Amino acid sequence: MLPEIKGLNEECGIFGVFGHQDAAQLTYYGLHSLQHRGQEGTGIVVSDGQKLTGVKGEGLVAEVFTTEAMKDLKGSAAIGHVRYATAGGGGYENVQPLLFHSQTGSLALAHNGNLVNANSLKYQLESQGSIFQTSSDTEVLAHLIRRSGYPHLKDQVKNALAMLKGAYAYLIMTETELMVALDPHGLRPLSLGCLGDAYVVASETCAFDVVGAEYIRDILPGELLIINENGLTSERFAISTTKAICTMEYIYFSRPDSNIQGINVHTARKNMGKQLAVEAPFEADVVTGVPDSSISASIGYAEATGIPYEMGLIKNKYVGRTFIQPSQTLREQGVKMKLSAVRGVVEGKRVVMVDDSIVRGTTSRRIVNLLKEAGATEVHVVISSPPIKNPCFYGIDTSTKEELIASDKSVEQIRELIGADSLTFISVEGMMKALGQEGTNGYCLGCFTGNYPTEIYPDTLQYYYQK
Ligand code: SF4
DSSP: OOOOOOSOOBOOEEEEEESOTTHHHHHHHHHHHTGGGOOSEEEEEEEOSSOEEEEEEESOHHHHSOHHHHHTOOSSEEEEEEEOBOGGGOSGGGOSSEEEEETTEEEEEEEEEEESSHHHHHHHHHHTTOOOSOSOTHHHHHHHHHHSOOSSHHHHHHHHHTTOOEEEEEEEEOSSOEEEEEOTTOOSOOEEEEETTEEEEESSTHHHHHHTOEEEEEOOTTEEEEEETTEEEEEESOSOOOOEEEHHIIIIISOTTOEETTEEHHHHHHHHHHHHHHHSOOOOSEEEEOTTTTHHHHHHHHHHHOOOBOOOEEEOTTSOOGGGOSSHHHHHHHHHHHEEEOHHHHTTOEEEEEESOOSSSHHHHHHHHHHHHTTOSEEEEEESSOOOOSOOSSSOOOOOGGGOGGGTOOHHHHHHHHTOSEEEEOOHHHHHHHTTOSSSTEEEOHHHHSOOSSOOOHHHHHHHTOO
């Protein structure tokens, strides 16, 4: 019997620097710009060439890295992490980077993504004597590296990576090297930049802008970059690669000022709004978007239809994202605290409300209600993603299949449940067109279509499809 899966749902941000005297400070700023990818915990490990030193804690970047805490972080290489985890995977011990010490040296790991064979590997490793300190699947890589039997770290890492399945963007740091690896499907974004002679790596390019770094390129699926005092070398650890970047990064998760594979996230969202104007052209008085991730799409819808865009909904910026609150009760409370309808804008008006996704439906119902309570005469909901019918196994918290409203309900049934006058989801073809693509090659659409780019292991399926 395999152990129960814990903490598989997570979405995180990573940032690394090699060859800069202010490595820890730069990582602090980089992580700050990636804060939207995880607010539950954060950490930085720095190398001075002799030893690795880490600071981590639960909370936001600005809360954990006080001036006092930053004083200990001296060195010219650093990696950092912002973490989001579900209830089972929270806790201080799971906050990354994870730091391991052994007689042959130290190793720090930061991971964005989710392994689909973590439990099978953990089970194997435990039966061979490994003892895990965390419930995070990231620790699996450390054990695989140390057990690989190869004499050189590079080969140990390549061998260990080849055993992993799922989504992973890893930063691996020793006293003298920074290694950067992306899974063979390139499911999560990861980019390389430079700052003078130093190299920087980040989950999103918005972090480069914040620290003044110049974008060089995206990390390739199945690539292992090794950065040390001799410069940068690129190797492959996977023979077969098929690119499948997460489409939800464009729709919801990434910051609008980031570029993923050369596509600006704001522009992609705006194009989705324009496409929705073609697929769902309503007669209405105002277009409004659910802040912040749907503003770009609503601007696109307004521009394409000529209906004025108005600020019909206001967000209280000091409340975390509804999507990533851990319980249903908290989610519902979160919505009430987070959004208000602007009566002066929507009263007596036919409103087109643009949102990026419907996950459980509770948020949409509440927002439609807010607009109607504020006097909107009609609320037409247009969604810039196709219906999410299946869970994500790769690190975006769409939760279990039974919690997804579109998994067993028609669009009409969902419309009725959220109380809208109409409901339209963008088509898969329309979404791809908005991304400038003719087909779906190169993109993951698993949560929409059920076609996942990797094999999904039975113990993972059991968790996500629980009844
Ligand atoms: S299943 Fe959906 S959310 Fe998960 S990686 Fe694929 S597109 Fe992204």
